[in-house]
Amino acid sequence: MDQTLGNFIKALRNSEVRVSSMEAVDAHHVVDLVGYRDRDMLKNSLALVLPKTPEEKAIYDYTFDRFFEFRKLDEQGADQLDDTFSAENIVPSLSDELGEGAMGEGGGGGGQGCAVQGGGEGEGIPDITDAVETADKNTELQLSSLSRMLLSGDRNALALAMAEAGDAVGVRNIRIFTQKGLFSRRIMEHMGLKALNNDVNSLKKKANPDTKELAERLRKGRNYLMQQVRDYVEQQFMLHADVDGSQLREEVLSQVRLTNIERRDFRQVQIMVHKMAKRLIALHSRRRKIYNRGQLDIRKTMAKNHAYDGVPFDVRWKAVKVDRPKVIAICDVSGSVATVANFMLMFLYSLNEVMPNVRSFAFSARLGEVTDLFAEGNVEDAMTKTLHEWGQGSTDYGQSLNDFADIALNDIDSRTTVIMLGDARSNYGDPGSEIMKKIYDRAKWVMWLNPEEKNTWNYADSVMRKFTPYCHQVQVCNSLFHLERIVSSVLRSAS
Amino acid sequence: MTVAKTSFDTDGRMDSIDKIHAGFEELGYITSAQIATSIYLARHLAKPLLVEGPPGVGKTELAVATAKFLDLPLVRMQCYEGLDESKALYEWKYGKQLLYTQILRETLGEVLQGAKGLGESMDRLHQFSDVFFSEQFVEERPLLKALRAESGSVLLIDELDKADQEFEAFLLELLSDYQITIPEIGTVKAKVPPVVFLTSNNTRELSDALKRRCLHLYIPFPGTELENKIIAARVPDVSETLRKELVAFVQELRSQDLKKLPAVSETIDWARTLVLLHATTLSQDMVRDTLNVILKFQDDIETVEAELTTLTNEALKSASLPAGAS
Ligand SMILES: Nc1ncnc2c1ncn2[C@@H]1O[C@H](COP(=O)(O)OP(=O)(O)OP(=O)(O)O)[C@@H](O)[C@H]1O
Ligand SMILES: [Mg+2]
Numbered sequence: 001m002d003q004t005l006g007n008f009i010k011a012l013r014n015s016e017v018r019v020s021s022m023e024a025v026d027a028h029h030v031v032d033l034v035g036y037r038d039r040d041m042l043k044n045s046l047a048l049v050l051p052k053t054p055e056e057k058a059i060y061d062y063t064f065d066r067f068f069e070f071r072k073l074d075e076q077g078a079d080q081l082d083d084t085f086s087a088e089n090i091v092p093s094l095s096d097e098l099g100e101g102a103m104g105e106g107g108g109g110g111g112q113g114c115a116v117q118g119g120g121e122g123e124g125i126p127d128i129t130d131a132v133e134t135a136d137k138n139t140e141l142q143l144s145s146l147s148r149m150l151l152s153g154d155r156n157a158l159a160l161a162m163a164e165a166g167d168a169v170g171v172r173n174i175r176i177f178t179q180k181g182l183f184s185r186r187i188m189e190h191m192g193l194k195a196l197n198n199d200v201n202s203l204k205k206k207a208n209p210d211t212k213e214l215a216e217r218l219r220k221g222r223n224y225l226m227q228q229v230r231d232y233v234e235q236q237f238m239l240h241a242d243v244d245g246s247q248l249r250e251e252v253l254s255q256v257r258l259t260n261i262e263r264r265d266f267r268q269v270q271i272m273v274h275k276m277a278k279r280l281i282a283l284h285s286r287r288r289k290i291y292n293r294g295q296l297d298i299r300k301t302m303a304k305n306h307a308y309d310g311v312p313f314d315v316r317w318k319a320v321k322v323d324r325p326k327v328i329a330i331c332d333v334s335g336s337v338a339t340v341a342n343f344m345l346m347f348l349y350s351l352n353e354v355m356p357n358v359r360s361f362a363f364s365a366r367l368g369e370v371t372d373l374f375a376e377g378n379v380e381d382a383m384t385k386t387l388h389e390w391g392q393g394s395t396d397y398g399q400s401l402n403d404f405a406d407i408a409l410n411d412i413d414s415r416t417t418v419i420m421l422g423d424a425r426s427n428y429g430d431p432g433s434e435i436m437k438k439i440y441d442r443a444k445w446v447m448w449l450n451p452e453e454k455n456t457w458n459y460a461d462s463v464m465r466k467f468t469p470y471c472h473q474v475q476v477c478n479s480l481f482h483l484e485r486i487v488s489s490v491l492r493s494a495s
Numbered sequence: 496m497t498v499a500k501t502s503f504d505t506d507g508r509m510d511s512i513d514k515i516h517a518g519f520e521e522l523g524y525i526t527s528a529q530i531a532t533s534i535y536l537a538r539h540l541a542k543p544l545l546v547e548g549p550p551g552v553g554k555t556e557l558a559v560a561t562a563k564f565l566d567l568p569l570v571r572m573q574c575y576e577g578l579d580e581s582k583a584l585y586e587w588k589y590g591k592q593l594l595y596t597q598i599l600r601e602t603l604g605e606v607l608q609g610a611k612g613l614g615e616s617m618d619r620l621h622q623f624s625d626v627f628f629s630e631q632f633v634e635e636r637p638l639l640k641a642l643r644a645e646s647g648s649v650l651l652i653d654e655l656d657k658a659d660q661e662f663e664a665f666l667l668e669l670l671s672d673y674q675i676t677i678p679e680i681g682t683v684k685a686k687v688p689p690v691v692f693l694t695s696n697n698t699r700e701l702s703d704a705l706k707r708r709c710l711h712l713y714i715p716f717p718g719t720e721l722e723n724k725i726i727a728a729r730v731p732d733v734s735e736t737l738r739k740e741l742v743a744f745v746q747e748l749r750s751q752d753l754k755k756l757p758a759v760s761e762t763i764d765w766a767r768t769l770v771l772l773h774a775t776t777l778s779q780d781m782v783r784d785t786l787n788v789i790l791k792f793q794d795d796i797e798t799v800e801a802e803l804t805t806l807t808n809e810a811l812k813s814a815s816l817p818a819g820a821s
Contacts, residue, residue, distance in 0.1 A: 048533050048710040
């Protein structure tokens with residue numbers, strides 16, 4: 001079995017592309033047929049056997065590009081190469097060469113020893129042959145071993161050091177994507193980042209132009225190393241995050257604060273939100289089906305079966321009237337609350353199928369309705385527009401609640417669930433709690449979601465305590481885990 | 496690894512992606528790298544190709560072009576709700592059977608003559624009736640036809656999502672070994688497995704089992720460059736300027752929020768219409784007058800009319816940019 005392909009499939013499964021064993025076999029046939037040499041060809045070919053929905057294809061594209069780092073070869077080099085997988089040809093990233101399993105086996109018949117990605121254009125290790133000697137000659141500086149390694153340009157040594165550091169910090173235990181930054185930093189630190197930084201700084205201070213140049217080379221080397229480490233960690237993540245994704249999900253859900261999620265991971269979180277929504281929809285529909293089969297409709301059954309001498313062939317059930325929840329979401333979109341609002345609205349609108357009546361309002365200084373923006377479907381656009389329109393200025397709960405009352409207070413009735421999302425920080429202004437009371441009096445249920453941890457509520461300009469009496473429920477909400485639980489409870493309360 | 500190779504590819508026209516690309520282009524079908532690769536793999540792995548994508552992006556046409564490319568007969572099966580084996584595989588020619596029973600009434604009498612008792616009569620009748628359920632009375636439907644094609648065929652099972660799930664299950668069996676058993680006649684096995692295309696517009700999810708068995712190609716709306724090539728191939732009369740402009744306009748439309756986005760087929764129709772109107776460049780009036788060629792819903796037409804100036808200007812602008820800069 002081809003180790004590289006096996007690892008790639010594992011990485012796909014980790015990214016929740018379903019790959020059956022039959023499809024894995026097909027993938028091997030594909031590789032037998034097209035080989036690793038032509039990367040586009042390989043990508044287009046595997047795209048036909050592994051991912052089987054448009055969504056999976058998007059994930060596949062992303063994963064493939066990350067997994068197979070392509071190293072541009074000069075033509076001659078390519079000709080001499082064996083057609084089968086070769087570390088010189090496609091470097092399937094460090095993990096394959098350095099990761100546990102593959103280490104020592106030379107990963108799938110490919111590279112002997114350690115091949116580190118050449119880095120393509122311009123970002124490789126600066127070509128320094130006798131830089132170390134220069135350093136020794138010109139300075140009384142004792143360069144750290146990492147600096148020396150970087151200056152020597154010995155990629156194999158670097159790769160080994162990186163793998164050792166990876167082992168030492170337990171990169172194998174990486175489970176969730178938000179840990180990537182953390183592990184990259186730990187590996188860098190373990191390899192001697194601090195000493196390296198010291199070297200760069202003290203070299204820079206020297207007047208000697210040679211040393212200055214050396215500092216510059218070291219700085220470039222450091223960037224190169226960072227890139228390598230990041231790639232390495234990425235690979236480790238793909239290899240080691242748990243295969244069925246459940247643990248991954250659980251941990252993401254319980255651990256990550258939405259405000260800490262980096263921009264570039266948004267898409268991944270979005271996918272998760274959609275998945276959660278789908279599951280909730282399924283759950284909810286099942287629940288409804290069970291309710292639907294509630295009661296035998298005697299009258300209809302009798303009438304219907306009159307023709308059969310009253311023998312009940314055709315049993316009729318009473319249909320249960322399903323109450324579709326009416327939800328009003330009022331979101332603080334200032335500062336850090338915006339991210340949470342983003343995901344919550346995304347979530348609510350993904351539930352359109354079972355919860356079609358969501359109205360949403362956004363505010364910081366003033367409040368406005370944004371239902372139409374979100375109902376259109378493109379949540380990212382909607383959020384950008386919302387932020388642009390309503391996310392400016394200093395937060396004013398009093399004014400915003402007043403605005404809300406003008407627009408929609410009268411629409412709240414005993415079937416309405418009101419979700420208020422905000423940190424209740426009103427810059428010491430009037431919080432408008434009397435309007436909150438009016439909402440409370442009319443609505444079926446009012447819940448306040450606060451992205452801050454409980455112990456900071458009521459601290460400084462937070463006025464949670466003024467709102468709490470007018471809520472049926474107050475809750476910390478800053479992770480997907482919270483969101484899922486809350487949204488699920490909204491759904492349930494309505495059915 | 497051994498793959499069951501189909502025997503029609505003796506002249507090597509399926510040797511490489513490039514050959515496929517060039518060959519299809521000659522036939523007027525422009526392939527993206529992904530599409531060309533799918534044809535290559537379908538042939539070399541001898542697997543059915545499931546093609547999904549929005550309406551009018553060339554799913555059906557791909558199968559048609561493949562048949563031409565391979566010089567094989569195209570056997571097309573259009574799916575619909577309620578499609579069953581008798582419509583897809585074979586049926587007995589009831590009419591012919593009835594007719595023959597009339598004609599053979601005399602013979603029947605002879606057959607039964609001298610039969611002792613009911614038991615023997617029945618036996619003889621039975622033997623006799625076997626004749627009616629034999630080869631001559633089989634009405635071939637597409638699937639059987641495809642299996643029996645002497646030198647192979649291209650089998651297009653179009654819009655599978657319209658058929659019921661049971662039919663899908665039945666198909667799955669057929670696709671696993673390209674053979675089928677007709678109780679009265681025996682097993683029919685394809686001498687040369689057909690090249691199979693299945694298409695779906697995704698009105699419902701096809702089963703995982705089916706998807707597992709197939710190569711899966713998703714054809715999205717084409718990008719600017721590809722669509723330009725398609726139009727150039729399909730409507731050679733259109734001037735380069737106009738072509739670029741109208742393609743740019745359609746591309747623009749596809750990013751709008753419309754009920755139904757215009758497909759390649761609409762772009763082609765539009766190009767033809769504009770040529771008939773002797774247009775050389777896109778003008779707002781021209782677009783307004785012909786919007787109904789690209790948009791099928793009145794709502795959509797109204798939406799676009801409201802934005803016509805902007806959209807036309809944008810299209811003219813991006814069409815005038817050098818290729819690649821979009
Ligand atoms: N790549 C292409 N090259 C040349 N012509 C194309 C291409 N793609 C689409 N066309 C043309 O577009 C028109 C529509 O194609 P076709 O009927 O195959 O679409 P389809 O995907 O099967 O649509 P539907 O889902 O509605 O059945 C045809 O006239 C076809 O010739
Ligand atoms: Mg079609």
